[in-house]
Amino acid sequence: MTERLLNDFSTRFADVEENLKRIREAIAEAARKSGRRPEDITLLAATKTVPAEVVNHAISLGVAHIGENRVQELCDKYDAYAPVDLQFIGHLQTNKVKYLIDKVSMIQSVENERLAAEISRLAVRAEKSMDVLVEVNIGREENKSGVLPEKLEDLLERIAVLPGVHVRGLMAIPPARASEAETMQFFSKMNQYFVDIGAKRMDNIDMHILSMGMSADYAMAISAGANMVRVGSSLFGPRHYQ
Numbered sequence: 258m259t260e261r262l263l264n265d266f267s268t269r270f271a272d273v274e275e276n277l278k279r280i281r282e283a284i285a286e287a288a289r290k291s292g293r294r295p296e297d298i299t300l301l302a303a304t305k306t307v308p309a310e311v312v313n314h315a316i317s318l319g320v321a322h323i324g325e326n327r328v329q330e331l332c333d334k335y336d337a338y339a340p341v342d343l344q345f346i347g348h349l350q351t352n353k354v355k356y357l358i359d360k361v362s363m364i365q366s367v368e369n370e371r372l373a374a375e376i377s378r379l380a381v382r383a384e385k386s387m388d389v390l391v392e393v394n395i396g397r398e399e400n401k402s403g404v405l406p407e408k409l410e411d412l413l414e415r416i417a418v419l420p421g422v423h424v425r426g427l428m429a430i431p432p433a434r435a436s437e438a439e440t441m442q443f444f445s446k447m448n449q450y451f452v453d454i455g456a457k458r459m460d461n462i463d464m465h466i467l468s469m470g471m472s473a474d475y476a477m478a479i480s481a482g483a484n485m486v487r488v489g490s491s492l493f494g495p496r497h498y499q
């Protein structure tokens with residue numbers, strides 16, 4: 258590494274450390290306010306565009322779960338990562354599942370039966386089962402990933418019979434331009450689906466993980482019931498796309 262790069266990284270390392278401390282405090286406070294313990298909330302660091310060196314610094318500070326968005330970027334950084342629980346959180350094309358099946362512990366972005374079936378096929382071939390979350394298009398946005406809410410239960414029933422896939426919960430990203438009040442309503446609706454479906458005790462469907470909330474709104478998501486938040490820019494700083 259050149260000296261300049263080392264200097265760049267050392268500034269970023271210090272920022273990450275400070276940001277992580279602040280985020281952990283905010284998570285703990287939001288958890289307590291909603292009657293839960295800080296350790297009931299899982300922090301997943303969203304690592305898109307962030308160099309592996311910087312992510313590894315976060316891992317060294319105790320970040321135990323990271324999420325990548327793009328298959329190519331995940332594969333590029335995979336060997337450089339320190340040991341960590343690696344998940345996939347981005348839009349996933351069926352023909353790219355093969356690159357992930359032996360690399361990630363969970364795919365958070367299952368939105369249709371075809372994708373779930375391909376994950377199952379490849380997981381069975383690898384003699385494993387893949388944990389997944391079903392992504393819900395809670396804001397009913399066009400061109401947005403996720404199953405529409407009214408189709409969620411039907412999709413869960415179809416996925417439940419697949420031998421290589423284990424549904425662990427739900428994931429959602431509310432519309433970016435929603436007001437705070439609207440975002441809170443979307444989070445609350447998600448929590449309602451999560452609770453209602455959990456109460457049905459569907460075969461082979463667990464409702465243990467509700468993944469929602471990002472840098473701008475993770476405290477709100479926790480207060481609405483999220484137990485996993487995916488935080489990127491407020492941990493690593495603004496993203497620099499190449």
Ligand SMILES: *Cc1c(COP(=O)(O)O)cnc(C)c1O
Nearest residue numbers: 303326346471472487488489490
């Ligand atoms: C980028 C991303 C995040 C984190 O977003 P920030 O606003 O940077 O915290 C969370 N979830 C998904 C699916 C993402 O793509």
